[in-house]
Amino acid sequence: MPALANKTYFNYGGQGPLPSPSLAAITESWQCIQELGPFTGSIWPWLAAQTQGVRGDLAAICGVPPHRLALTENVSSGCVLPLWGLPWQGGDELLISDCEHPGVVAACRELAHREGLKLSTLAVGSIRSVSGEATDAAVLDALEQALSPHTRLVVLSHLLWNTGLVMPIEAVARRLEHHPRHPWLLVDAAQSVGSLPVAAAASAADIYAFTGHKWCCGPEGLGGVALSERILNASRPTLGGWRSLTNENDAGLDGPGGGHDPWHHDGRRFEVATSCAPLMAGLRCSLELLDAVGGAPARLALIRERSSQLWLGLQAIPGLKALLQEPPPAGLVSFELECEGRGHTPASLVEKLGEQGVWLRSLDDPHCLRACTHLTTTSEEVEQLLAALSSLLE
Amino acid sequence: MPALANKTYFNYGGQGPLPSPSLAAITESWQCIQELGPFTGSIWPWLAAQTQGVRGDLAAICGVPPHRLALTENVSSGCVLPLWGLPWQGGDELLISDCEHPGVVAACRELAHREGLKLSTLAVGSIRSVSGEATDAAVLDALEQALSPHTRLVVLSHLLWNTGLVMPIEAVARRLEHHPRHPWLLVDAAQSVGSLPVAAAASAADIYAFTGHKWCCGPEGLGGVALSERILNASRPTLGGWRSLTNENDAGLDGPGGGHDPWHHDGRRFEVATSCAPLMAGLRCSLELLDAVGGAPARLALIRERSSQLWLGLQAIPGLKALLQEPPPAGLVSFELECEGRGHTPASLVEKLGEQGVWLRSLDDPHCLRACTHLTTTSEEVEQLLAALSSLLE
Numbered sequence: 023m024p025a026l027a028n029k030t031y032f033n034y035g036g037q038g039p040l041p042s043p044s045l046a047a048i049t050e051s052w053q054c055i056q057e058l059g060p061f062t063g064s065i066w067p068w069l070a071a072q073t074q075g076v077r078g079d080l081a082a083i084c085g086v087p088p089h090r091l092a093l094t095e096n097v098s099s100g101c102v103l104p105l106w107g108l109p110w111q112g113g114d115e116l117l118i119s120d121c122e123h124p125g126v127v128a129a130c131r132e133l134a135h136r137e138g139l140k141l142s143t144l145a146v147g148s149i150r151s152v153s154g155e156a157t158d159a160a161v162l163d164a165l166e167q168a169l170s171p172h173t174r175l176v177v178l179s180h181l182l183w184n185t186g187l188v189m190p191i192e193a194v195a196r197r198l199e200h201h202p203r204h205p206w207l208l209v210d211a212a213q214s215v216g217s218l219p220v221a222a223a224a225s226a227a228d229i230y231a232f233t234g235h236k237w238c239c240g241p242e243g244l245g246g247v248a249l250s251e252r253i254l255n256a257s258r259p260t261l262g263g264w265r266s267l268t269n270e271n272d273a274g275l276d277g278p279g280g281g282h283d284p285w286h287h288d289g290r291r292f293e294v295a296t297s298c299a300p301l302m303a304g305l306r307c308s309l310e311l312l313d314a315v316g317g318a319p320a321r322l323a324l325i326r327e328r329s330s331q332l333w334l335g336l337q338a339i340p341g342l343k344a345l346l347q348e349p350p351p352a353g354l355v356s357f358e359l360e361c362e363g364r365g366h367t368p369a370s371l372v373e374k375l376g377e378q379g380v381w382l383r384s385l386d387d388p389h390c391l392r393a394c395t396h397l398t399t400t401s402e403e404v405e406q407l408l409a410a411l412s413s414l415l416e
Numbered sequence: 417m418p419a420l421a422n423k424t425y426f427n428y429g430g431q432g433p434l435p436s437p438s439l440a441a442i443t444e445s446w447q448c449i450q451e452l453g454p455f456t457g458s459i460w461p462w463l464a465a466q467t468q469g470v471r472g473d474l475a476a477i478c479g480v481p482p483h484r485l486a487l488t489e490n491v492s493s494g495c496v497l498p499l500w501g502l503p504w505q506g507g508d509e510l511l512i513s514d515c516e517h518p519g520v521v522a523a524c525r526e527l528a529h530r531e532g533l534k535l536s537t538l539a540v541g542s543i544r545s546v547s548g549e550a551t552d553a554a555v556l557d558a559l560e561q562a563l564s565p566h567t568r569l570v571v572l573s574h575l576l577w578n579t580g581l582v583m584p585i586e587a588v589a590r591r592l593e594h595h596p597r598h599p600w601l602l603v604d605a606a607q608s609v610g611s612l613p614v615a616a617a618a619s620a621a622d623i624y625a626f627t628g629h630k631w632c633c634g635p636e637g638l639g640g641v642a643l644s645e646r647i648l649n650a651s652r653p654t655l656g657g658w659r660s661l662t663n664e665n666d667a668g669l670d671g672p673g674g675g676h677d678p679w680h681h682d683g684r685r686f687e688v689a690t691s692c693a694p695l696m697a698g699l700r701c702s703l704e705l706l707d708a709v710g711g712a713p714a715r716l717a718l719i720r721e722r723s724s725q726l727w728l729g730l731q732a733i734p735g736l737k738a739l740l741q742e743p744p745p746a747g748l749v750s751f752e753l754e755c756e757g758r759g760h761t762p763a764s765l766v767e768k769l770g771e772q773g774v775w776l777r778s779l780d781d782p783h784c785l786r787a788c789t790h791l792t793t794t795s796e797e798v799e800q801l802l803a804a805l806s807s808l809l810e
Contacts, residue, residue, distance in 0.1 A: 025450035036455030037690075045446050052439050052635075056419035060636075061430030062775045063767065095489055098657030098689035106500075106654075125689055127667035128678050129656035136652070235690060241446075242454075243637065243692025258530070260500075261655070262523035263492030271780040273521035284522050295492035295519055296431075296629060298637025298692050376457045383455070386665040 023239075023398060030403050032382040032393035035183065035213055035354055038239035039398070040304070047307040048241060051300035069299055076302040077246075077289075079309055083318075084230060084248040085221025092247050092289035095297060097212045100231030100247030102129045103292040105175075105208065107257035112138035114174035117205070119144040119189075121182040126210055130177060144168045144178065147388070149187060152348040158190040165197060173205045180214035180223050180230075184385050184392070185345050186354030188214075191223035206253065212236060217325060217352050217396070219318035224248045237353075237396065238312065240305035243298055249289055259285045263295030315397055325353040328395035328404055335408040341415045345390060353399075356385065356392045364415075371414060380410050417633075417792060424797050426776040426787035429577065429607055429748055432633035433792070434698070441701040442635060445694035463693055470696040471640075471683075473703055477712075478624060478642040479615025486641050486683035489691060491606045494625030494641030496523045497686040499569075499602065501651035506532035508568035511599070513538040513583075515576040520604055524571060538562045538572065541782070543581060546742040552584040559591060567599045574608035574617050574624075578779050578786070579739050580748030582608075585617035600647065606630060611719060611746050611790070613712035618642045631747075631790065632706065634699035637692055643683055653679045657689030709791055719747040722789035722798055729802040735809045739784060747793075750779065750786045758809075765808060774804050 025031065025039030051072070059065030073093070081091040094100040116130050120143050134141050145168070149160045165176070176198060178189050191209055198205050209227040214220050216237025224230040230248040234240030249257075264270040267284050274284030285291055315321055330349035336342050336357050341364070345356040359366055368384035368391045375382060382393040393407060419425065419433030445466070453459030467487070475485040488494040510524050514537050528535050539562070543554045559570070570592060572583050585603055592599050603621040608614050610631025618624040624642040628634030643651075658664040661678050668678030679685055709715055724743035730736050730751050735758070739750040753760055762778035762785045769776060776787040787801060 023450075024447065025454055028451065029456065031456075033455035037453065039454060040446060040450060045443065048446075049439065049443055052434060052442075053418065056417075056434060057422065059431065060419055060433060061427035061777070062423065062425075063770045095691055096657065096689040099655055102655045102657075102688075123658070124661060124665055124667035124678075125656065125658040127669065128653075128661055131668060131675070132653055132656050233690065241692060242690050243695075259522075259526055261493055261496045262519065262526050263490065263496075264517070264519040267518060267522055271518055273518035274525060275521065281525065284518075294496075295490040296627065296636050297489055298635060298695060301637075301692060373457065381456045 026398060028379070030380040030406055032380070032395065032399070032407065034237055034394040034396040035392065036236070036383060037242065038216070038236050038396070040241060041239060041308060041311055043311065044240065044304040044307040048300045048304040051303035055299065072299060072302045076306055079306055080246040081248070083215065083220060084224035086225050086248045089288035090249050090251070090254065092249060092292040093297070094231070094245045094247055094292070095243055096245055097210060097231050097233045098125050098129065100245055101126050101208060101210060101229065103260045104229050104247065104249060104253055104257050105133060106260040108206065108253070109256060110137040110139060110174070113140065113172055115140045115142055115170055115172040116175045116177065117142050117144050117168055117173050118177040119179065120147040121184050122177055122179060122210060123183060123212065126177065140172065142168060142170070144176065146178070146182065146187070146189065147185060150185065150345060150347050152187065152346050152351050157187055158193055161190055162193060162197060165194060169201060171202065173201065174203060175206045175208060177208045177210070179210040179212070180220065181218060181352050181354065183213050183354070184356060184388060184390070186350045186352060186356055187346070188218065188351045192226045195226035213354065216312065218322055228253045234305040234308070238305065238308055240308040241301045244301040244305050247292070254287060254289070254291065257291070259291050261294045265293040265295055266291055312397070321397060322352065324397055325395055326350070328399045328401070329353050329355050331401060331404045332393060332395060332407065335404065339408065339412050339415060342411065345388065353395045354392060355395065356388070356390045358388065358390045366415070374414055375410055378410055380407055382407070420792060422773070424774040424800055426774070426789065426793070426801065428631055428788040428790040429786065430630070430777060431636065432610070432630050432790070434635060435633060435702060435705055437705065438634065438698040438701040442694045442698040445697035449693065466693060466696045470700055473700055474640040475642070477609065477614060478618035480619050480642045483682035484643050484645070484648065486643060486686040487691070488625070488639045488641055488686070489637055490639055491604060491625050491627045492519050492523065494639055495520050495602060495604060495623060497654045498623050498641065498643060498647055498651045499527060500654040502600065502647070503650060504531040504533060504568070507534065507566055509534045509536050509564055509566040510569045510571065511536050511538050511562055511567050512571040513573065514541040515578055516571055516573060516604060517577060517606065520571065534566065536562060536564070538570065540572070540576070540581070540583065541579060544579065544739060544741050546581065546740050546745050551581055552587055555584055556587060556591060559588060563595060565596065567595065568597060569600045569602060571602045571604070573604040573606070574614065575612060575746050575748065577607050577748070578750060578782060578784070580744045580746060580750055581740070582612065582745045586620045589620035607748065610706065612716055622647045628699040628702070632699065632702055634702040635695045638695040638699050641686070648681060648683070648685065651685070653685050655688045659687040659689055660685055706791070715791060716746065718791055719789055720744070722793045722795070723747050723749050725795060725798045726787060726789060726801065729798065733802065733806050733809060736805065739782065747789045748786060749789065750782070750784045752782065752784045760809065768808055769804055772804055774801055776801070
């Protein structure tokens with residue numbers, strides 16, 4: 023991983039480093055497209071096999087059959103494309119957690135404006151206890167307080183991008199089944215796919231949207247979304263293009279006034295048109311490299327070894343306070359400055375660490391720093407970060 | 417161009433070959449991202465410069481200021497993202513030419529279903545005369561007949577993907593200015609950008625959507641759309657993501673009940689979230705290679721030399737009939753089989769030519785074959801295609 027050769031890297035949750043074999047696979051894929059195509063009878067079976075391969079890999083990770091998996095460009099398109107196609111009714115409520123990414127929140131707000139929907143807040147940001155059952159109980163309690171008879175959608179990340187807590191997606195899905203309107207469950211999986219075992223959550227959610235370029239260490243520009251059968255049945259196509267059509271020469275027009283349904287009814291309904299095919303080979307290569315380390319539970323254990331080491335080390339640095347009360351459940355370690363009055367802010371600390379070649383990021387809400395540990399994070403890197411923080415705060 | 421080394425290629429309108437320097441530029445871009453980033457303080461200025469560069473290049477091609485240019489994944493997203501954000505009223509009419517790509521037609525049909533709009537047809541498919549003024553007069557005549565007081569949008573390709581005629585986009589735009597509702601003009605520019613001078617048409621249209629992977633010979637997965645000021649003013653965001661936000665940490669929520677506008681008001685309004693940044697370097701490299709041959713008018717003259725040669729050669733082959741009455745205005749050469757009864761169909765001919773390493777495509781409407789000539793097409797390749805066709809039809 024060339025990205026890790028010249029820096030100490032803790033921003034896997036922003037973007038993962040691309041392994042050299044994955045870049046080689048992308049380049050070879052382009053060469054193969056040039057040799058067989060780019061637009062010939064020889065290329066179509068090859069492209070279909072590539073697409074089927076990556077769709078199958080991602081569907082397996084999500085624990086869903088391949089027809090429930092749509093390939094997307096990024097997390098936002100995976101969230102919003104199916105969302106905009108759902109049959110909303112004026113007055114429906116969108117219940118959005120207070121730990122969602124601003125991009126998804128803004129898109130929901132726009133949808134609410136357009137369809138006359140109401141927004142309400144699911145308060146999970148103040149939960150700081152990690153010990154599994156306590157977190158789950160707190161989330162379900164917050165859900166109970168926030169649900170209304172009009173709730174039609176719940177938006178909740180699987181792994182919260184700011185506090186780093188894992189949300190009990192399956193339990194939330196079960197609770198929603200008993201709500202009279204059985205609200206849809208949209209899960210932003212930007213931080214979970216590639217860092218947690220996700221099959222149980224992804225197959226329980228209605229829309230489970232992720233990207234390959236963060237914890238999977240694939241190339242930027244390719245992700246996916248797992249969709250429930252009821253979403254596939256209820257949602258109309260939104261952005262439509264040749265890839266969403268069952269026959270790309272058939273727009274569904276039968277002549278004046280007539281028409282038939284031209285759209286795919288599986289995940290392809292939300293795939294649009296031409297995208298960058300060579301990225302599929304890159305993502306598959308990165309996923310194979312992850313699998314070579316071990317299964318998802320074993321990988322999470324390794325990730326947690328380093329995040330625990332970091333969390334423990336933070337306890338010993340005066341002026342810093344980890345957001346969570348116990349070692350993190352995954353690889354996100356967020357921490358606050360106890361007194362910002364001494365001339366430091368999260369952003370200024372990030373900048374000073376960057377000058378030393380140590381990269382993490384700051385967040386606005388809560389106002390904190392966030393370091394991510396992945397399989398490639400070494401014990402020495404964690405010690406280096408802790409030493410740098412101690413030194414800056416002395 | 418490795419794609420051209422082992423085949424005789426006439427499918428530039430489907431996908432252009434990727435030059436080796438462009439693939440090298442993409443790979444180098446990825447290496448640079450790994451060296452500087454992928455998510456560090458060092459990468460953001462570099463990424464901003466790359467984005468600004470390609471936005472500026474594409475805006476210059478379109479004759480618009482950069483703030484009117486949005487980067488997109490493909491033609492469909494360029495057409496549909498701004499379209500879905502416009503303030504439609506039930507009963508508005510969408511006037512769609514009968515030569516549009518099924519992907520765009522199906523998307524318009526879906527929009528019509530959602531918003532209660534009517535579809536009507538602009539008949540330009542039967543025009544077969546190339547001589548500039550006659551084509552333009554026929555198109556404007558068809559427009560005059562098809563416009564109604566309720567027309568709110570006209571959808572017309574710049575270079576028709578089936579017959580290969582160039583549409584008088586500026587004249588159509590001027591005519592629409594005098595319609596009481598001043599309908600928006602959506603132009604599918606999939607076939608024109610990279611093959612024609614497009615600045616006058618692109619700057620006259622409201623939505624001028626194109627891709628880099630056809631006639632520009634860039635990588636698949638990156639295109640753009642030029643937007644008029646009135647579209648930027650009237651259209652709300654559709655898919656929203658961090659790239660559409662003026663501050664990616666700000667979703668526009670001010671607290672309970674309050675809110676402010678978080679969205680960009682320039683082309684970035686329709687850019688969504690993370691896409692494949694290295695493609696920008698590849699497209700810019702391909703555009704530079706085109707420019708090295710000459711300006712757009714000089715390049716079109718070269719493209720037409722070969723398409724004229726092919727068109728003339730087709731006149732001499734019994735059983736084939738070129739769609740157009742005169743040599744084509746650009747690089748698309750479509751031709752029909754005069755009697756399909758002799759065991760040939762467009763699809764069967766395409767397959768047999770493919771077995772000889774000669775690649776063109778068939779179209780359903782009109783039922784024909786289509787060969788494209790580009791700057792890289794040689795006189796010998798055209799003769800080879802003509803000889804192969806003659807031989808198959810003997």
